[in-house]
Every structure is written in C-alpha cells, then in structure tokens.
Amino acid sequence: MTEIDFTTQVTKTLQINRKEQNQNAETLSRLLESRFHAYETLQNINLDLLDSIGASTSQLKDTSSERSAVALSSVVFARKLNLAKDKAKKTKHCIQAALNQRKILRRLKVSLIAGDFTEAIQQSMEFSGQREISIQGFNPSQNSFENDLLVIKNDVESILNEKIEHILKDATFSEDSFFFNYVEIASKIGGTEKVVQYLSKYIQIYIWKNYENIVAVFEGPEDIFRKYFLNLITCLFDNTLEILDKKCKSLTPILDENMVSEYVLLCHEECSKVLQKILMMYLKRRKFDRSVIEAEIEERCSALSAQDIDIFLEELSGLCAQYEQYRRIYCSKISEICNNTQIQLSLDKLFENKLKDFEKIYEIYSSLEFLYIKKSISIAFNIEEHGNCLTSSIVDDILYISERSVKRALQTGSCECVSSVLDSVKSAFICQVFPELSDRITRQASYIRPGKLVDAIEFHHASDGETPTKLEVHAFMRSLNDIDAMSELIMKLDELLTSAEVYGTLADKEYILNCTRNLRESSLQFKHLCTKMVDVVSNVFVDIFGNCLQILGTTSYELTRDRYEDCHENWTGQIIVVFQKITQNLVPIMSTSNSSTLVHQILQDLARRIEMIVMTRLRFNHLGGLHFEREIRKLVANLTSLMQCQMRDIFSRLNQIGMVLSFETFDEIMDYWGDRSGLLTWRINRSEVKRILSLRVDFRLESVEALQL
Template sequence: MAATSDSRRSNLQQLTTLEDIQKGLQNLCKEEARVNEELVVLLKQQPDMCCLNSMVPNLQMINNDAAQLAGMISFTSTLAENISSKVRQLDLAKSRVTVCMQRVEDVWDLKYCTDGVQTALQDEDYEKAAAHIHRFLSLDENVLRMSADASEGSTLDTSFKLLHEAQNKLQMIVHRQFDAAVHCGDVASVERFFKIFPLIGQHKEGLAKFSKYLCAQLSDMADKNMKTALSTCAGDKRANVIFADTLTLLFEGIARVVEIHQPLVETYYGPGRMFTMMQHLQKECDRQSRKILDHFRNQRNLEMKLQQVEQSLYQRTLSSTEKIEPKELDPLMAEVTLLNARAELYTRFVRRRIMNDLEVATQNEDAKAANKEEVDKLITTCELSRQMQELIGNYIMMEEYFMHEMVTKAVSLDLIDESALTSSMVDDAFFIVKKCVRRALSSSSIDGVCAMLNHACSILEQDFQEVLYARLRQGMPSGFDFSQAYNLVQSSLQFGKLQSSDDETQKQKTAFLTTLNNADVSCEYIQTLKKSLEDDTAKMYGHVNDQGSAKLQSCLSDLGAVSTRFTDVLEFGFSQFNSGVLKPRLRPWLDAFLSVDHNITEDDFSNYEANDPWVQTFIVNIDNFLITFKSSLTSGNYDSLIRHLSNEITTRLEKNVMKTTFNRLGGLQFDKELRSLVGYLTSVTTWTIRDRFARLTQMATILNLERVSEMLDYWGPNSGPLTWRLTPAEVRQVLSLRLVLSSCCFTVSPCALIGRRQLLLYGVGLILFLPAPSLVGDNFSSMGWG
C-alpha cells in the first residue's frame, strides 16, 4: 500500500504542465467511478455473504459426509474390481477349457471318423461313411494341426491322409453308383445317392447330376407326347390345339417334378438351391419347347401364311383371290394365344417357386434384390421367352389382318333391315373387334393386348368411321334440286331403267338415318366394350407390375377416346340434316309468325284465344314432322333431333320477333304462344328444353311489362337468381318493339338526362328515355305504355 502511495506521489511530481494535470485528474475521476461501481456491487452482495456465514457449519457437515461416501465408494470399487477380475479369469479359464475340450472332441472325432469311414466303406454303408466324411469336413484341419503336440503330429497326419483318401474314394463310389442307378432306372437308388452328395461336399455336382436325370425323364416324356400329337387325326376335337396341349403337358411335367423334388432339395441341400436346379430344368424346357414350336410351324404352314398376310397388309391392291381367307387364320390365332397363355402361366409358376426358396435362404435386402434380378434374367432371356415373343409378334400381324379384312367385309355386306334401327355392319364390326381384343386378352401378353387395342382404335377411327362420314356426306334428301335430279337420272340410266324418285328418295332417307343410328350405337358400343375390357383386365392381369398396368390403362383410355370421334360423326350428320332438311322445313312455318299481327285489340286477343293464328298450326306441323323420324331414330338421336330443332326454332324465331311490333296484348299473345311451344317440346323429349328458350322467354317478359319502371324489378340488383341472357343493347331493342296505342309526350328534367340517358324516338310524338350504356343503376321515368 505504501509502495502504491509512493508511486502515486512520484507520478504527481511529474505533472509539471496544466495539460498533464488535467489528464491526471480525468484518470483519477475514471478510477474513482470504477471503484464506486465495484463498491456498489460489493454492497449489494453483502446480504448474500452474511447468509454464507450461516451456511459454513452445514458445508462442513456436507464435506465430512462426502468424504465418508467417497471412502465407501472407493472400497466398493476395489472390492468389485477384485471380484470381476477373478470372474474374468474364471471365464477365460472356462473358455480355454471349452476350447480344449472341443479340440479333444475334434481329435477324438477325427480318430473315430478315421476308423468309422474305413469300416463303413468295407460294409458298403455309404450313408454312414458319408456322415463320417461330413463330420470330418466340418473340422478345421489347420487348427487341429496347430493345437496338436509333436508326439501326435504323425498320428494326425495319418488320419488326415486316410480321411482324404476315403473322401475321394467315396466320391467316386457315389458318382458311379448314381450313374448305375440312373442307367437301371432305379429311382430309389437315384434318390439315395442324391442325398449323399451334400454330405461329401458336392452340392453342385449332386444337383447337376440329379437335374440331368430329371431332364432325361422330361425328354422321354416330351418325345412320347410329340409322337402322340403328330399322329392325331384331323377330325379329333383337340386337333386345332394339339400343339398347345403338347406344350402344356411339358410344362405340367416340369411343374410336377418341382412339386415332388423341391422338398427333397430343401431338406438335404438347404434353402436357395432350387434356383440352381431350375436353371438345368429350364434349359431342357427350352430344348423341348423349341421342338414343339418347330413342329407347330411346319404343321400349320405358319411361314407361308405369314408371307401372305404381310403381302396383303402392305399391298392393298391385291385381289380377293390372291389374299388369304381370314377365317383360315382363326384357329391358328386361337392356338397361338393358347400357347402363349400356357407359357406365361408356366413362367409365373417358376418365378414364384424360385423366389419363395430364395427368400428363405437370405434376409438381406440387397441380396434379395440381386436374386430377383437373376431370376428375372433367367426367365426373360431363356429360349422359351424369345420364341414366345416372336410368336406373339406373328400373332399381332395376323390379328391385325383378320380384323381389318373382317370389318371391311362387314361393311361391304352391310344390310339395312326395316325392322331394325341400325344396319348389320355395326353389330358385325363390333363383334369382330370384341372377338379380336378378347382373343388377345386370352394370350396373357400385355404387349399383345396393347397392340390389338391400338389396332382396334385405328380401324374404328380410320376405316369404320370414314364409311359413316362418306354416307353422311351424301346428305339427307328433302326434295331434289337440278343437280340431284340429274344425278338420279344418270344413275337410273346406268341400271337400264328409270327409278321412281320417291323410292330413291326414301332409300336415301333411310340410309342417312340408319347411318346416324349407326354412329350413335357405335358410341354406346365403344363405351360398353371399354367397360367390359376394364373388368376383364382387372381379373386376368391383376398380377402385373405398375408399368404393365399403366400401359393397359393408357390403351383402354385411347379406346374410350374413340367414342368422341363418333360423337363428331353425329354432329357432322346432324349439321347435314339441319342444312338439308331442318332449316328448309322450318323456315316457312316460322316465317308465318311475321304474318300474324301482334298489335291487337282486346277483341283480336279474344279471337286469337279461340282461333289461334299461328302456334297451334306450327306445333301440328312439328309434330307431324317428328312422327316421321321418331320410329326411325334411336332414342339418343331423337333427343338430338329435338335439340337441334329447338336451336333452329329459337334462332329463327328470335329474328322474326325482332321484325315484329307489339302492344301490351300482343306481348301477352306472344307469351301464350311461347308457353305452348315450350310445353309441347318438353313433352316429346327427355332433355330439358326451357333453357334453350331462355332468351325468348326474357323477350316475352319485357314485352309484357305495363310500365318502363317495372324493368327495375327484373334488372340489376333486383334480378335475384335470374340470369339475363340478353345484353343491354338487346333489351333496348326489345323495348323498342312495344308500341303505344295513343301518342303522348313525357316531360323530363333536362338535368336528369345529361350524361345518363339517350332519346329514342319511336312513332309519332312518342319519346322513351332509356339508360346508356347500361340499364343497371338508372331510374326509369314513370310513364305509361297505354
């Protein structure tokens, strides 16, 4: 402390200038502030420090207890370490004793096996000898040599030598005895020695020999079946599918072999060995199936028929005599699909059996994935799969030709039955398409099904649909103009006689309406076919993966989209009908509306009620017109006819209304006419008609207003749920159709009109004030309409 004061005093003596003194003062002030802050902090801690003084005795007790506890823990730890070290020593001694005992047992087993295998071989007890060899093979020869002392070394070497010689000798005996049993056909001996192979460490050799034995049996059986098939007479009921039956027998034989011998393999060779055995069996299956399919191609003249089909497909100009008859291909394609279906069933069986065996053998997911790839490779690259892919390709080409030719034939032989709404070609064409696609489904080939669905869409869209378009382009006769009459005379002269124009017209009318019905029924048939095929694919192809399922769904969706193309055909047909029949027929009936006065008195209104001047006659004409078509059209086409009729009526009638003037009673008369017309059309169809007459109904509503101000009850915010189909300009145009019986003038404040109203002059001395540009938000002047 004294040293500190001395140093400060010396520092003060060094302050000789005013500037140094001021800096020293500032430093002292800062130090004073710091010391004050520390003092404040210490003073705040003074109560806590007082509490600590009271806690000191307790801390002393805690310190003593902790020291006592530490001593106890140290003692316990030392005791535990001593005990655990002794236990570890005991475990080590026990493990060494166990290893020693195991070595002793191994040495004893080695000597026992050496003596036992010699005796067993002398007694020809090969199972017992194999058991001794199996025990010997389970011993670690290197460990036994290392653990043996010098005095036992020569003895172990002798034992190992004798056992190796016995192993080789037993292997030779087992191979020889197995081959002899196979040669003699001794099934029991074959199985006996097959069980010995894994005991002597020859799993692969045993499976290979046993598989070769099974393949020989399959070959003999397949040869017998092939001879039976070739000797089958043509009149036999199974003659058309005899090769499919022969291939099925081959697959059933392999499946029977797997069913019988899989438990044997799993028991004596362990799980996971069926894949090796199946590889050998599949090679034999490939050889035998190739023989069967070669005979199939030769006996059925497949190559020649394929050449004819290919020429017919790519050379459309060939005459019918040069083409192969499609019906000749029918049984051939049925047998091809059956062949592929049987092959697909067989491959699914093989895949399932192998995968079940491999899943038991390993639980590792990576190993399972690798095994699955190996199994898929075996199935997809085998000769059977390649031949079936080639056969399905041939089938697709034949089926395409068959479908095209039969649909073309159905069109060419089309007959119109007066008792039916459609012609024969619709049922015939869709029966053929359905038959071909279902036959493809029965093949169990996803690629084949998708190809045939695409061909079916193509034929329906291009060939069949174009026939309907061509017939509809001829139009619906409604009378003859000069060019039509000339064409009729020319065609009649070609046949050597003049035909009756009425008969020819009726034939054209029937042909046109039948074509419309054909298009409508085709839409329905396509949707029915799509739904049926979806159900069939769900049942028959439920086992396919996501990729195959997506392909099927895509092709089925394309088939459903064809229905839209036929809807376009219908629209085209009705457009022809509208221009050729509907418009010419309706025009004079609707134009008669213009000759009816709608600026009427009360006497005229009463007279109209008793003797309607227009609408009842119009309804009778429409009814007579529709009666001639109702029995000739399908329900869907009849509803479409009503729809087009309603559209044409509303379009034409709107134009005629805009050419007519009305007073209050005339508006009421028009409303009655409109209600009668809508009521009749509603009664003759199942579709709603009122929405098509919405514009005319709103016109009638406007023409029935007593005052202009009533328009606010229907327009703008007061319209409620009513949706106006008329624009503001059309509303003003309809309002202009109303006439006032007596001329009058309305005085309106000019200030109310500036920028908000237009002056529309109608008649002499009549001024109506209408909003511009919109009716919404404007106030009509209160004015009467007479």
C-alpha cells in the same frame, strides 16, 4: 549358488525332460503307426539341445553371463516340446474322428443296402457332423486309416450311384421321392458338386419326357393335334413348375444358396430348350411364311381365309397365354424362394428373358390378328343386312370382331400382343370402317331435301307402305345410327381394356394406356361425322319450319281487346304438328343419341330464328305482349310433352322476352332486376332488355333509355 550346483541343476532338468520325452514317444508309438515324423522331430530337437548344452557347459566355466543364455535355451526347448505335445493331441483327435467316420460309413453302407432311409439319412447327418480327417503332414502310403476311410466312402458313393441311376432309368419316375432321399444322403457324403450332377440329369429326363409326348402329337392327324397340342404345352410348363416348387423346397435345407440358385436356373433352361424345339416344329407344321402374310396384308394374294386365320390365332393366343403364365408363375416362385433362402437372383432379367423363337410367335400373332380383323370387316361389309333394326348388321359384326381380337389378346397376358391388337383395331376403324361409312352417308346426304323429309315424316298425308323417298331417308338414318354406334362401340372396347388386368413392366403398361387413349380419340372422328350429318338434317328441318315462321313474321301483336280474345296460335300450332310427325315417324328410326341431338339442334335453331323475327320484325302493345307470352308458354308445354328435352333451358330467352313484353309499365322491370330478381336467372342483358321494351309501341323510347338497370 556355486557353478557346480547350477550345472547339477541343469543336468537334473535335462534328465527330467528326457524322461518325459521318452514317455511321450511311447504314447505316440501306441497311437500312431507312423510316429517316426514326431519322433524324428523330437530327436533332432534333443541333438540340438545336447549340442547346445555341451557348448553352453564349456562356456559356463569361463563367464557367468553365458550361464543365463543356457537357461534361456532351456526355456525355448520347453516350448518346442509343448508344441510337439499339442501336435500329438491333434493327431490323436483326427485319428479318432477317422475311426468314427469309418464306423458311421460302415453302418450307412448296411442301411443303404437294406433300404432303410430313416437310418441312412440319420447316419449321413452324423457323418457330415464329424470333422473330416486332415491328411496334411502325413504320407498317404503309410496312413492306413485314411486309405480305409476312402475305400468305405467310395463304396457308399457307388451304392448311391447305382440307386440313383436305377431311378433315373425308370421313365415313369415311380420312385421319385426316393431320388431326393438319395440326393440328401449324397450331399452329406460326396458334397454339392455330385448333387448338382444328379439334379441336372434328373431335370433333363423329367422335362424331356414331355417333349416325347408332344412329338407324338405332331406326328398325328390335324384333329388330334388341335385337340391335344395346347394341353401338352400346359403339361410341360406345369411339370417344370412342379419340380421347381416342390423339389426346390426339399432341396433348400440340404443345399447351399448357390446350389439352389443353380438348380432353379437349370429347370428354366431345360424347359426353354424343349420349348424351343417345339416352337420350331410348330412353325414348320403351320408353314407360317412372313412373305405370304405380308402379301395377304397388302392384298397381293388371298391364300388364307378368315376362318383359317381365326383357328391359327386361337392356337397362337393359347400358346402365348401358357408361356406368359409360366413366366409369371416362375418368377413368383423365384421370389418366394429368394425370400425364404436369401438367394439373390435378378427377377427382372429372368422376366425379360424371352425365347427368340417366341418373339417370332408374337410377330406372327400380331400380323395374323391384323389380317383377321381386316378380312373379317371386309366380309362384314359384303354380307351387310338391314332388317328392321336401327343399325345394320355391320355394327354387331364389327363389335364381335373387335371384341374377339381384344379379348384374345388380353387372354395372352402379353403386353406386346395387347398393344399390337389395339393398333390393329384402331387402324381398322380409321382406315377401313370410317372411310366406308363416311362415303356412304355423304352420298345419302345428297338426297336429304325438305320435300323428301316432309314425305318421310308424312307431314301432309299418311302413305301406304315404304315409298322410295321413305326408304332413302331410312337408309340415311340407318347410316347415321351406324356411325353413332361405332363411336359407342369404341368406348365399349375402352371399358373392356380398363377393367382388364394387364401384366408387364411400367413402360409396357404405359404404352398400352397410350394405345387406349389413341383408340378413344378415334371415336371422336365418328362423333364429329355424326354431328355434321345431324346438322344437315337439322338445317333441312329449319327450312320446313319456314312456313310457320312466315306466319309469325306477318302476325300483328298490336291487339285490341276484341282481337285478343279471338286470336288463335296458328304458327305455334303448325310447329307442334311438325314435331308430332317427327316423334311418330322419324325418332323411332333413329338411335337415342342421334334423335336427342337432332331434336335439341332443331329446337335451338327454331328458338334462335323466332327470337330474330321478334327482335327485328314485330311490334307489340300490352295485349300483344301478353298474347305472345301465352303462345311461348303453350309452345314449351306442348313440346315438353312430346320430347325428352330440357325445353325450358332452350326457350329460356324467349320466355323472358315474352315476360318483358307483357309488362304493364316500362319500369315494371325494376321489380325483377338486380337484387330483386330472387330465383330468376336472367338470360338477357341490360341492353337487350331496353331493346325489347322499345318494341312496345305504348312505351316512350326516351323513358326506356332512361332506365337505370
């Protein structure tokens, strides 16, 4: 190819490109009113290209290498031209989207004016689906499409503002559902920031209307306040949870996660602001002064009665219960929302975040509960009654007081309230009830003497009416029953706490368990005192049995056949008579636990003293051993018919002693010892067996010692 042909080909290519350029320019002029930017760009490119071609043409005449540079420059120009085409296409697409959005907004404006929500929501969704026009690279003053679109968009937002403002001004919220329809449309047109402003104002108006109702009750008389105060607090929490639950579900599809999270927190914050003002008004109305309460606790003044304190506690516990329930449900709703929308909120932080004013409520509640328990127990001791009951009225009164306080604390659902009340109950039992009952029964125990107990059980004769001695013994037994009942009462409270459901963190629940254990341990003090006083009575009764045991100690068990047949059980008969009197006159005035413990203790002491007399003071022949065994069997049989005790366990050693003493030969023991014992469980050991056999005057001591047991 010659140099002239190459130049001609380049010239033709340039002519073709110039022709296409002109055609594209004409296309852009029809689409854009402001096409001068693209045209100016192309014009600049053409001028550069012409200059380049002119320079390249002159250079091509000199060297063939420069001709290839001209070709490369042509390729670069072609690429720039393609970019210009793409830009023109994008501009066309943006303008078409703007035209579509303008058309949709005009229809949306008509639908909003007509109140057609179905069409309006559909059109707002279509608008949101359209790509927003890009104004980068355009001069707004020359972009009539952009200006027209903004004007129509502002008109639509103005209509939405008017509609929403009208709903918010309606105190009854009769068009509440329409509000969220408008909010959904606004989220598609104006973005989420505008929506949050609407929601913020809606929440403020919706929640604060409860405040106005509560203020009206505060300004009313006391009976109206007590009747409606807690109900209105419930309404406040219920309304907050309603807009959190129902409305949040409708907002989740139209707002992003961050906006939903902000809405949730906004609900709680507004409710907290209202509640804070209400608590300040409540504390001011009730005039709860910390110094006054502390003076009451320290007994430096007595301005509050137990009845007034009880009324205040019912209010405070109800208030705490409503707040704790609100916080639990609130966190539950948050969890549900988080699970459905993948919103990440710190539930622990929300649950632990309590109002400072509510901390004051908890402190006042705990102090008043302690004061209520203390004052009520003092009143119970002052008005104590006896009647014909096993226990005094103090038991029922303290049970009522402690159960009322514990149940009231459990109803609050607050670990703080429950733990503080448990500490107060324990303090009352240890520092108030126990010292009072301990001092009382210690004084009464000084009057318990053998002679008085003999008169009380009418051992020698039946007395008419209540003698002073019997009254003293009955008073002691009643106090003993009271102490035993207090121990059982504490265990009832423990069962109540165990069966109750307590909310809170693991640390809170562990602390309550620790308080429960401490309360349970306090019952041991009453048990120990009760056991100590039962031992006092048991020791006195052992002295009463002294005469019977003296008869046993002077009885000869070296019997002949004639004496064996004529012998009667004098000492066992007297023991049975004493126990008959106990079951008739003493057991009925004792609690089941105390009577069982007392009888068991008396029988154990009696069996131990009988065994000691047998082993140290008596001698037996074969008939005497048989006779003693028969006496023990009859004694056990008669006592079993009188007492509900395991007599065979208590007298098992005496039964086996009688059995060994009744053997015909000393080596008969070998038939029942070791592998030959069968079902018999020996309660005496080898040395004791030999010692018992040595009590037989007809057995040689050397033979007994030689036994291989």
